[in-house]
Each structure stands twice: as C-alpha cells, then as structure tokens.
Amino acid sequence: MSKVKYHYDPDTLSYRRIERKKSRTVKYMMLFLLASAIFAFIFIFISSQFIESPREKGLKHELQNAELQLELLNRKMDETETVLASIAERDNNIYRLYFEANPIPDEQRKAGFGGINRYKDLEGFDNSKLIIESHKRIDQLQKQIVVQSKSLDEITKLAEQKEKLLEAIPAIQPVTNEDLTRMASGYGIRTDPFTKARKMHWGMDFTAPRGTPIYASGDGVVVRADNASSGYGNHVRIDHGYGYVSLYGHMYKYNVKKNQKVKRGDIIGFVGSTGRSEAPHLHYEIFKDGERINPLNFYYGSLSAEEFNKLLEHASLENQSLD
Known part of the structure; x- marks a missing residue:
C-alpha cells in the first residue's frame, strides 16, 4: 500500500491530502524503466568485455589449442626442411656426382606454384595469415619430396646401369698367373x-x-x-x-x-x-x-x-x- 502524503495549508490552518497526478506517475515509471534499461545495457556491455561465457571460454580454449598445434606443426616442418636439405646436398654432391648425372638446381627443388590463388578459401579469418603460411610450407615440402623421390628413382636406374657396366667391362686377366709361363x-x-x-x-x-x-x-x-x-x-x-x-x-x-x-x-x-x-x-x-x-x-x-x-x-x- 502506497504512502499517503499531506500538505499543511496556512490559510486554513489544516492539513490537506496531496493528490498525485496520473501523468506524473506515468512519467516517473518511464524514467525508472529507462534508467533500468540503461543500467542493464551497461552491465551487459561490461560483462561481455570482462566476463567470459562458458561458450566463449570453450571457443577461446579451442583457438589456443589450434595455435599450439600450428606452432608444433611448423616446428616439425622446420625439422623436415633440414632433413630434406641434407638429402638434397648428398644427392647433388655425392650420388648424382658419382653416377655422372647433372645436379638438380635449388630453383627447381624450391620452385613455387604459379597460376590462381590456391589459398583464397583460407582468407578472411582471424588467423588467415598463419594458416596460409603453414599450407604454403606443407605444399612446398610435398613438392620437394616429389622432386627428391624422382631424383632417387633416377639414381637407382643409374646405379643398376653402373653395376651392369662394371660387370661388362673386361676387367680381369684372361689367363691366370698360376697358368702363365x-x-x-x-x-x-x-x-x-x-x-x-x-x-x-x-x-x-x-x-x-x-x-x-x-x-x-x-x-x-x-x-x-x-x-x-x-x-x-x-x-x-x-x-x-x-x-x-x-x-x-x-x-x-x-x-x-x-x-x-x-x-x-x-x-x-x-x-x-x-x-x-x-x-x-x-x-x-x-x-x-x-x-x-x-x-x-x-x-x-x-x-x-x-x-x-x-x-x-x-x-x-x-x-x-x-x-
């Protein structure tokens, strides 16, 4: 029950009941609702900035895990590139040299991919640059592996031919020393x-x-x-x-x-x-x-x-x- 308010009238030396106008009541209610809405908006905004929801926490954790996996993948690619570089060096300076085959130039081993943008579908995301660079490195490694595999196939054929050549060359004395006068x-x-x-x-x-x-x-x-x-x-x-x-x-x-x-x-x-x-x-x-x-x-x-x-x-x- 709302309080009843009175006003003292000095002319009549009596108290008169104060009647509240309906328009003013409606005005106060509107102001209260508006203030409540503003306060609620400010609270939600601040909460969204500083307080994470369970879903946001889950997504953030997944993003951190994805970034960690990409970092580990790049480390493995670093190691793979080192191993491939070592194989390529031995291939050019030992295997191909021994079998008298021309070395494969670095330009051919590490050539890029021409033509259309292969990574267009990966653009427009928060980590697009990181993802695109990782895909480029993977594609580059795959190409180097293909080039090296073809080179080793060639070396295998040259080795077989070399073995046949060594077997064919007339390389022993046709009469043994035991029988030789x-x-x-x-x-x-x-x-x-x-x-x-x-x-x-x-x-x-x-x-x-x-x-x-x-x-x-x-x-x-x-x-x-x-x-x-x-x-x-x-x-x-x-x-x-x-x-x-x-x-x-x-x-x-x-x-x-x-x-x-x-x-x-x-x-x-x-x-x-x-x-x-x-x-x-x-x-x-x-x-x-x-x-x-x-x-x-x-x-x-x-x-x-x-x-x-x-x-x-x-x-x-x-x-x-x-x-």
Missing part, C-alpha cells in the same frame, strides 16, 4: 717374329702351355668364334656392350659358340698356336668404340698392386712379339 709381349711397337720389322702390336701376348684355360674378362655375348679373321687363327670375340669388345686369338679350341652369353670368369677356350703364331700363347685385344686400346689398363679386377707392377714392367719391354 710369362708375359711375352705388350701393347706398342714391337719386332715382328716373321719379318723382323718393327710395327704396332695391338694387344698383349700371354705365354702358357697348349690347352691352358682362357677366361672371359667381362660379361657379354660371343659375336665370333671362328678362324676366318687373318692372322688370329681360332679366335673368339665378345661384345660386352657400352662400346667394349674383347678378342682372344690363336686358340687351340673353343669352349663357346656364337651368340652365347658369357659371364666374367667363364672358360671360353684354350691356349693354342693357330694362325700367325710362333708358339703357344694367347693374343688378347680390347676395342672401345671400334678403336683398339691398351688391355693393360683393365686388369683392376684380378691383380694385386705387386702383380700389376710386375706385369707393367714386362709389358713395357720392346721385345719380339709372338704373332
């Missing part, structure tokens, strides 16, 4: 045993008893096993590929036939003295791209340093050849 004559100007004239001797003569085994000096295919070449008598020629051909002359008999595949160390025939020969021996030649070269340079596969030096000494003597 002596190294009669080497590559160079020698005295012809029949005309006594000095002329070029295109191979090496290994003196050994008749019937001594002759070994293929490298993997290849027999392209000739006949006596139809002047002066060589019964002879075998092996095509090793990569431009290399080896020739074995004056054989007593063959142990292979034309088009037969042979491996290094296979017995392909036996020492004899057929053709233009003065005594039982093996005449051995090597061709590279059709040109005859010194076989002495290809014995790294079967001789020790001491044995090679001894062979080099005998091969250098300007004596008489046996064919």
